Amino acid sequence: MKWWINLLLAIVIIVVIIPALTVQDFSLFGFKDKRSSSEMNGQPNDEIDITSKSKEGVDxxxxxxxxxxxxxxxxxxxxxxxxxxxxxxxxxxxxxxxxxxxxxxxxxxxxxxxxxxxxxxxxxxxxxxxxxxxxxxxxxxxxxxxxxxxxxxxxxxxxxxxxxxxxxxxxxxxxxxxxxxxxFHSTSNGKTEDAGEVFSHSLPYYTVVDSPGEETSPKYKQTFTFSNEQFVKIFKSRYPRSNLSAKNLSSQIRVKSYTKSGRVAELIVGGITVKGTDFRYLYGLNSTDFKFKFEGDRVIIETTGYGHGVxxxxxxxxxxxxxxxxxxxxxxxxxxxxxxxxxx
Ligand SMILES: [Zn+2]
Known part of the structure; x- marks a missing residue:
């Protein structure tokens, strides 16, 4: 081959083929690139190494x-x-x-x-x-x-x-x-919950923080309707010694305390103190942020948020x-x- 053909080949390899391979590699890694230092505040401690897929594939x-x-x-x-x-x-x-x-x-x-x-x-x-x-x-x-x-x-x-x-x-x-x-959870009531209110122990990284924008979720507000008899039956299935009766239900239910995030901590039902979290699971409610409405022979429970809130x-x-x-x-x-x- 003439010397200039070799040179041409070398140029094609350096200018066209090597960059093409590199571009493909980049696209595999989702276009991540070096960030400006002003953006680093909101970024992780180390840059992700975009060239090490094969290494990581092995490791x-x-x-x-x-x-x-x-x-x-x-x-x-x-x-x-x-x-x-x-x-x-x-x-x-x-x-x-x-x-x-x-x-x-x-x-x-x-x-x-x-x-x-x-x-x-x-x-x-x-x-x-x-x-x-x-x-x-x-x-x-x-x-x-x-x-x-x-x-x-x-x-x-x-x-x-x-x-x-x-x-x-x-x-x-x-x-x-x-x-x-x-x-994590689907939708909060506008504030997250302290882990200690839901689980057996608190954790330092789970405190109450504001969580705006929740109203956009279809699960933000939901209602759960029970007949008074149904409500009593469900409660007695779990608390058989309760004296709860379907008559004058509203006078037998009272929220005792709220958590810092506005969810029900404890309520008294038919003389028995129940944790908000236990009550939520017993009635299959979306969250422990709930309110009661009593309408004749039925009780309507309105929940805000979906999930435990932690x-x-x-x-x-x-x-x-x-x-x-x-x-x-x-x-x-x-x-x-x-x-x-x-x-x-
Ligand atoms: Zn498992």
Missing amino acids: EPEIAMYDHATESVIRMPLEEYIIGVVAAEMPASFELEALKAQAVAARTFAVRKMRAFGGNGCSSHPQADVCSLYSHCQAWISDEQQKKNWGSDYAANHEKIVRAVEETRGYIMTYDGAPIEVF GMSQVGANYMAQQGHTYVEILKHYYKGVEIEKYR
């Missing part, structure tokens, strides 16, 4: 999940698991930064449970790190299920969630250097993202004093 820990849909243990790379969790736990229509906050919450939950990181695994399924039951560990859906749920929106929704997971790859919330105990409100997170907040700002708002850092 990435595997999670063992008990799948309730197929009643089997599935092993998969951690980040692949997070995609299925975000798809199951938050509407894909939510803002990207809200989905990223959800991805970090999901990863924190998983890392804390995983035996590879010293966790205890799922207490119901000892052969697994986590299970796919939302009320026990966290929900997870397969790729097939995502296709079924989303139909023609599958490609766009899936891509958005993959991007949320990729752009937070490896990041978790820590407190005193350890992954936090993760709680930690991040998903609707509140989406609202914050709409106001231009990053996922780090969202997480640091709902989880006080946490650091966002890569798991080790």
